[in-house]
Amino acid sequence: MPGLPIADHFPALRTQVHGKRLVYLDNAATTQKPLGVIEATDTYYRTQNANVHRGAHTLSHIATEVYEQARKKLARWIGAGETEVVFTRGTTESVNLLAYALGSSLKPGDRVLATQMEHHAVLVPWYEAARRAGASFEPVPVTDDGEVNLDALASMLDERVKLVAMTHISNVLGTVNPVRQAAEMAHAVGALVMVDGAQSLGHARVSVVDLGADFVVFSAHKAYGPTGIGALYGRADLLDALPPFMTGGGMIRTVAFDKVTYRDGPERFEAGTPNIAGAAGWSAALEFLAGLDLAAAALAEERLGDHLRSGLARVPGVRVLGHPKQRVGIVSFVAEWAHAHDVGTMLDLDGVAVRTGHHCCMPLMKRYGVAATTRASLAVYNTDSDVETCLESVRKAQARFDR
Amino acid sequence: MDEFYQDFVIEHGRHPHNFREVEDATHEAEGDSPLCGDHMRLQVVLDGGVVKDAAFTGEGCAVCMASASVMTDMLKGMTEEQALETASRFRKCMVEGLEVEELQLQAFLPFRAYPMRVKCATLPWVTVQKAFGAK
Numbered sequence A: 001m002p003g004l005p006i007a008d009h010f011p012a013l014r015t016q017v018h019g020k021r022l023v024y025l026d027n028a029a030t031t032q033k034p035l036g037v038i039e040a041t042d043t044y045y046r047t048q049n050a051n052v053h054r055g056a057h058t059l060s061h062i063a064t065e066v067y068e069q070a071r072k073k074l075a076r077w078i079g080a081g082e083t084e085v086v087f088t089r090g091t092t093e094s095v096n097l098l099a100y101a102l103g104s105s106l107k108p109g110d111r112v113l114a115t116q117m118e119h120h121a122v123l124v125p126w127y128e129a130a131r132r133a134g135a136s137f138e139p140v141p142v143t144d145d146g147e148v149n150l151d152a153l154a155s156m157l158d159e160r161v162k163l164v165a166m167t168h169i170s171n172v173l174g175t176v177n178p179v180r181q182a183a184e185m186a187h188a189v190g191a192l193v194m195v196d197g198a199q200s201l202g203h204a205r206v207s208v209v210d211l212g213a214d215f216v217v218f219s220a221h222k223a224y225g226p227t228g229i230g231a232l233y234g235r236a237d238l239l240d241a242l243p244p245f246m247t248g249g250g251m252i253r254t255v256a257f258d259k260v261t262y263r264d265g266p267e268r269f270e271a272g273t274p275n276i277a278g279a280a281g282w283s284a285a286l287e288f289l290a291g292l293d294l295a296a297a298a299l300a301e302e303r304l305g306d307h308l309r310s311g312l313a314r315v316p317g318v319r320v321l322g323h324p325k326q327r328v329g330i331v332s333f334v335a336e337w338a339h340a341h342d343v344g345t346m347l348d349l350d351g352v353a354v355r356t357g358h359h360c361c362m363p364l365m366k367r368y369g370v371a372a373t374t375r376a377s378l379a380v381y382n383t384d385s386d387v388e389t390c391l392e393s394v395r396k397a398q399a400r401f402d403r
Numbered sequence B: 001m002d003e004f005y006q007d008f009v010i011e012h013g014r015h016p017h018n019f020r021e022v023e024d025a026t027h028e029a030e031g032d033s034p035l036c037g038d039h040m041r042l043q044v045v046l047d048g049g050v051v052k053d054a055a056f057t058g059e060g061c062a063v064c065m066a067s068a069s070v071m072t073d074m075l076k077g078m079t080e081e082q083a084l085e086t087a088s089r090f091r092k093c094m095v096e097g098l099e100v101e102e103l104q105l106q107a108f109l110p111f112r113a114y115p116m117r118v119k120c121a122t123l124p125w126v127t128v129q130k131a132f133g134a135k
Helices: A034-046 A058-079 A091-101 A122-131 A150-156 A179-188 A236-241 A276-290 A294-313 A340-349 A361-369 A384-401 B007-014 B062-075 B080-096 B109-113 B115-131
Strands: A086-087 A113-114 A136-140 A161-167 A194-197 A216-218 A230-234 A252-255 A260-262 A318-319 A330-335 A355-357 A373-377 B027-033 B037-048 B050-061
Touching: A034 A058, A034 A276, A034 B080, A058 A086, A058 A276, A086 A091, A091 A122, A091 A194, A091 A230, A122 A136, A122 A161, A122 A194, A136 A252, A136 A260, A150 A294, A161 A179, A161 A260, A179 A194, A194 A294, A216 A355, A236 A355, A252 A276, A252 B080, A294 A318, A294 A330, A294 A384, A330 A340, A340 A355, A340 A373, A340 A384, A340 B062, A355 B115, A384 B007, B027 B115, B037 B115, B050 B062, B062 B115, B080 B115, B109 B115
Parallel strands: A113 A136, A113 A161, A161 A194, A194 A216
Antiparallel strands: A086 A230, A216 A230, A252 A260, A318 A330, A330 A373, A355 A373, B027 B037, B037 B050
16 A cells, blocks of 8 residues: 555554553564555464465465465574574574573573563573573673663673674663674674564664674564564574474474484474464565555654654653664653652643563662663554653643642 | 542652551561562551551562551551451452442552552562451
């Protein structure tokens, strides 16, 4: 539907909340879905549904095509080879897969580093992997501005560091991290690098080659795709060397009671019937992204985000967390006159959907000395009017609470 | 909007009553909502079966702070049984949508529209049940 205003692609944006126009600013949690994605999922179940890779019949062949086309499309989109993309249920499963499979080679005395701004989905699997191996798990500090302290990273790196985990884009501060530079530093001591790309696809054109990372984890639903599907990108030589994580049907070559052999490539990590409808939807989401002028959209989002940032900072008693130089439209703030949950409820009453709480980043909350923040996060469909409505609602809350 | 954050709730939330520690507490308990980070410590002085003093410390949202403020006001002069009866009746109202007679408790009923916020209002009452060893 070329020519259609972007917001018109998203039927859920027409939902009214408390009789008000919905202003959806919780995109870092999940974005709304464009018609193309909704229709692709619907079409799949209506006309194509079958299991993949197994049946001799026509529908099974079609379902397999749908699923494998999605893999090809994602691989092309991120600049990876087809055999380097493993489908998972989402970022969390991707990290667990890696932390389990790669973590099984960790030894006592090894070190795993993760930045202080990582999401619990990254921190907890690596904490567990390190703990199981008797390895140490250490935070790479974040500056007051909300940037990873690369000098500190440099001083922490030695040959005992086996893995560095770093998010590409912070889900709390909106920071775009210098992943490539960090990866070069880590590689120089022989460490591997896992990048959390959960927020990336929706905000920027991502190239795993440019990121220079060994592994990148993704979710579809934070970039206009369906929930329940994500991916692990891994450099082909590294993926091939990893033991399986989940085991079962579809990932084996041969099974006998005394010996099981496993398939190569991504299939080795995809046990059980995958989320085929999710893959169909993800394909459509990538097509939606491909139809946008992403560079222009990113600029517009940064401008809107800065408007939001400066508008919030001008409300009495409001503190915006961090001021990273490279950033996207994700803004967290605290108000000295009200708890984040009260701010969130006040905004909801005006139809403004934001996230409140620790955003699955407790160490980062601690770093800034706060228990919870209110977070507004932008997507391609947000407008000046959305940001103005949000700011007006925050000012209204301040007038009500600050006394 | 006004029915949600009535002046009454905001006043109690910003300037809670009985926000202090008690020297001679006979009963006390900690209450936590790990998801939202609300935390409170409730102290009660029970004398001859009647609450002589009730106070709390901690941090949380306006709804939780206001509820604790109102509750500690109400507890004073109640018997243990009255306190527990009020606690279980209020919790039931917040979950099952029943009405309450007490005006000061009615101020919290709008938050039933937000299941996530119900526990902000009930946390203090859950904590008094804990302090008196009831479930």
